[in-house]
Amino acid sequence: MAADLWGYQLNGKAMEYPKRFQLDITTNKKWYDAQGVEQIFIIVIRDSTISYTARVDHCSDPDLRKQEEEVGMEIIINAINTYILKDVDEKVTTKSYTHWVAKQDQDKGKRRLSTLPSRNNVVVISYESLVKLGETYVKMLYATLGIESDFIPDIKDSNKKYLNNTRNQS
Secondary structure (H helix, E strand, C coil), X not given: CHHHHHCCCCCCCCCCCCCCCXXXXXXXXXXXXXXXXXXXXXXXXXXXXXXXXXXXXXXXXHHHHHHHHHHHHHHHHHHHHHHHCCCCCCCCCCCCHHHCCHHHCEECCEECCCCXXXXXXXXXXXXXXXXXXXXXXXXXXXXXXXXXXXXXXXXXXXXXXXXXXXXXXX
């Protein structure tokens, strides 16, 4: 598999992974699709400031954190363009991503009937929307994934610890 994905010849040795890496969704999905393996990617988008701040403990270099954020966004945008906006003429870019709206997420001029942006087993969800809407958002995700369940997990707002304490008290 390492040779197929990355061109590495391991010759029976264990693969040595870098300390930090990000999964290229598109490459990974294409490879597993070619193997006949069905997979579903749920891409969770977080507030960019909180995402950046949340990684301070395990990535103290601000330049590296910023670079990771940029690479991660490119990976997500590539997956959106490849799988969700596959047949749409206008693709998302790092500049247009913040203005990407549901009306652009269409099939041949007709709105797809989905509560969340999804297609080809790739779904984009918002962490903040999940926390804010709770059970409603979980049910929307279940509907998008075709899951029939009444189970609603406990949803914890993990963003609070990254916000200014004064704001948290109000």
